[in-house]
Amino acid sequence: MYFTRPETVLNLQNIRNELVRMEDTIIFKFIERSHFATCPSVYKEQHPGLTIPNFEGSFLNWVLLNLEITQSRIRRFESPDETPFFPDKIQKSFLPSVNYPQILAPYAPEVNYNDKIKDVYIEKIIPLISRKDGDDSNNFGSVATSDIECLQSLSRRIHFGKFVAEAKFQSDIPLYTKLIKDKDVERIMENITNSAVEEKILERLTKKAEVYGVDPTNKKGEKRITPEYLVKIYKEIVIPITKEVEVEYLLRRLED
Amino acid sequence: MYFTRPETVLNLQNIRNELVRMEDTIIFKFIERSHFATCPSVYKEQHPGLTIPNFEGSFLNWVLLNLEITQSRIRRFESPDETPFFPDKIQKSFLPSVNYPQILAPYAPEVNYNDKIKDVYIEKIIPLISRKDGDDSNNFGSVATSDIECLQSLSRRIHFGKFVAEAKFQSDIPLYTKLIKDKDVERIMENITNSAVEEKILERLTKKAEVYGVDPTNKKGEKRITPEYLVKIYKEIVIPITKEVEVEYLLRRLED
Ligand SMILES: N[C@@H](Cc1c[nH]c2ccccc12)C(=O)O
Ligand SMILES: N[C@@H](Cc1c[nH]c2ccccc12)C(=O)O
Secondary structure, three states: OOOOOHHHHHOOOHHHHHHHHHHHHHHHHHHHHHOOOOOOOHHOOOOOOOOOOOOOOOOHHHHHHHHHHHHHOOOHHHOOOOOOOOOOOOOOOOOOOOOOOOOOOOOHHHOOHHHHHHEEEHHHHHHHHHHOOOHHHHHHHHHHHHHHHHHHHHHHHHHHHHHHHHHHHHOOOHHHHHHHHOOOHHHHHHOOOOOOHHHHHHHHHHHHHHHHHOOOOOOOOOOOOOOOHHHHHHHHHHHHHHHHHHHHHHOOOOOO | OOOOOOOHHOOHHHHHHHHHHHHHHHHHHHHHHHHOOOOHHHHHHHEEEEEEEOOOOHHHHHHHHHHHHHHHHHOHOOOOOOOOOOOOOOOOOOOOOOOOOOOOOOHHHOOHHHHHHHHHHHHHHHHHHHEEEEEEHHHHHHHHHHHHHHHHHHHHHHHHHHHHHHHHHHHOHHHHHHHHHHOOOHHHHHOOOOHHHHHHHHHHHHHHHHHHHOOHHHHHOOOOOHHHHHHHOOOOOOOOHHHHHHHHHOOOOOOO
């Protein structure tokens, strides 16, 4: 999938392949995070021992903000599949613009669920995937780094809903135009939901978690990520927020 | 393994477990890199279209340097298992020092093979793991980010040789003292080499690459990392450079 070539992007089969590939990425990143304890201090503002001069937020936010600033300078957030956690703080790139063709509607960058993704990640996902409860001050930096990788890959996965939504809109413009005009959220939701596809995602995740979740050369060793938890995370968090993205994107689709 | 608790660190079994865990990390990072083309432009200095104001180095070096500066400010390189690629450019942390107990000899940070690791990664490893030859300007940022993850995990793995070396030194001080005094590199090499362990590493990698290297729900799908290449990378690069680290570390062990 190449965002400079629009015809590759709005093809539902290409989108699905990309989503399948992202499952592996997300699982690998969760496995890396699973080696550490929950480390609640990383997520607290102005935590003693982790206080950062001239910065109000948590340790995680400081690392994430600094990374986003660096990445914005090399054009990360010009790419339509990337969404910043700090849209007001990122910078312009010193590189020439890529000039991506307009694939999504112009308001697409405003559909940004990253605050919600970060909250839910900290409150719900970390307790499920961490090795144990509690702090481990030896690894606050490693933990924040690992969290950022999880968050960026979840964010990319969830905001990919915009491409799904645009492809679905294009596939039946009259239907969606009517539903959008009626603000019929319920029927939009119905139309973007494909329960068979969702079932398949969950089945695939179960299988992948079984395979990746243990060291294949030491199957009695520690479990790294369990199928139940992974399915729960997708079912209760990833899929529902993706659909929220799709609905919000579609509801504005007739703006000009 | 906790670097604030020395007794956990110089235990050879703990070191081996950590090395086994790092194999998975390295494989996961290689798999992420394998989705992209080689992208030679990322590694060239002052490349047209990727020129960075006031910076002489390659695009990769700019990203890596900026990440290291951010991470140094939160103490990454105080940790004895972390080695910077830009030791002269990193900064002091604004956080209180961790005060790690002295486990390795004081000159340990000077044993730094990162330049070599970076060169060999670019010249030998990238061509083996990339999906195809050539540039893909849509993904220069993703590629550099992925490279940095590969490089940092290779660097950690290889410099772990220092802990192996220290543990071996402690296990037979009279023997190593003699060999070091005689500068008998050959016999040091012999003593730190455990061919049975090396064989086992390669067998384990073959198995892991087979399992992680294809999507378990689509075994006919694209191969991501092949056992042959992974074994080659460990046999010709990772293991030999780790031993160089061990030997250099040991040769200086009687300094005071
Ligand atoms: N494990 C150490 C060192 C470290 C590893 N990766 C890091 C990234 C950022 C900061 C520190 C680190 C820590 O977490 O502190
Ligand atoms: N894929 C785009 C956007 C991107 C993703 N991750 C990045 C990290 C840094 C810079 C850009 C990016 C690129 O490589 O350009």
